[in-house]
Amino acid sequence: MTFMEEIIRRYLRVFVTRDLAELAEVVAGDVLIHGYGDHVRGRHMVERAVSAVGLTCTDIEIHELFAAGDRVVVYFTQHLRHDATGRDVSQSRLKMYLLAGGRIVEFWGEMNLYGLMIQLGKVPAEIVF
Numbered sequence: 001m002t003f004m005e006e007i008i009r010r011y012l013r014v015f016v017t018r019d020l021a022e023l024a025e026v027v028a029g030d031v032l033i034h035g036y037g038d039h040v041r042g043r044h045m046v047e048r049a050v051s052a053v054g055l056t057c058t059d060i061e062i063h064e065l066f067a068a069g070d071r072v073v074v075y076f077t078q079h080l081r082h083d084a085t086g087r088d089v090s091q092s093r094l095k096m097y098l099l100a101g102g103r104i105v106e107f108w109g110e111m112n113l114y115g116l117m118i119q120l121g122k123v124p125a126e127i128v129f
Contacts, residue, residue, distance in 0.1 A: 014050055015049075028103045063076060071099070094110050095110075
């Protein structure tokens with residue numbers, strides 16, 4: 001495993017452990033985040049996601065992880081517990097990270113929000129257009 005791959009594995013693990021000190025070790029304070037129709041800057045945004053209530057991350061399953069140059073791409077599934085109901089749900093995600101100085105300085109991401117909403121009963125399983 002390369003150093004860059006280890007940084008990403010540590011970063012993803014933080015969503016399970018909620019260890020903000022480890023998060024600070026692997027994510028730059030001024031990280032630039034792209035995705036979900038928005039572009040924001042700052043590790044505090046990631047801290048909010050790690051500490052959010054409602055869906056608790058119980059495990060991360062990495063399916064594919066590729067490192068090349070200063071970038072790492074990972075496809076993974078986040079296993080979550082819906083805090084209000086105790087139901088177990090999951091969400092697939094695809095992310096690309098740019099690393100510099102041993103930290104994540106920028107990343108792009110997409111997630112299967114529709115699949116998650118189906119599992120939570122928030123949208124119908126079949127939509128007819």
